[in-house]
Amino acid sequence: MPLTELGRFPRVEAQIIVGRLESEGVPAVAFDGEASIGDGSWLLxxxxxxxxxxxxxxxxxxLDSAA
Incomplete structure (x- = not known):
């Protein structure tokens, strides 16, 4: 099946969400985590x-149960 966007999050939060999902048996991946790291705008x-x-x-x- 194709990948679908669950949501867009700050960089660190996205990594935490990926870890949480994977710990629950749901494979997940974070895209764009290294975007624009060269010019210093990666946090934005x-x-x-x-x-x-x-x-x-x-x-x-x-994700809803963690909120």
Whole structure:
């Protein structure tokens, strides 16, 4: 299945979310984490957390339960 965007988050938060999802058995990946690192604006660019389309409902449930 294709990857689907779960959401866009600050860089560190995105890595925490990926770790949480993976600890619950939902594979996830963070995209754009290294974007614009050369010019110093990397903290301003949100990181996309991507999951398999079939895992979206479970990923949202896990994310909502952490809030």
């Amino acid at each position: 660019i949100p990181v996309r957390v991507m999951v398999d389309a079939g895992d979206m409902a479970e990923a949202r449930r896990i």
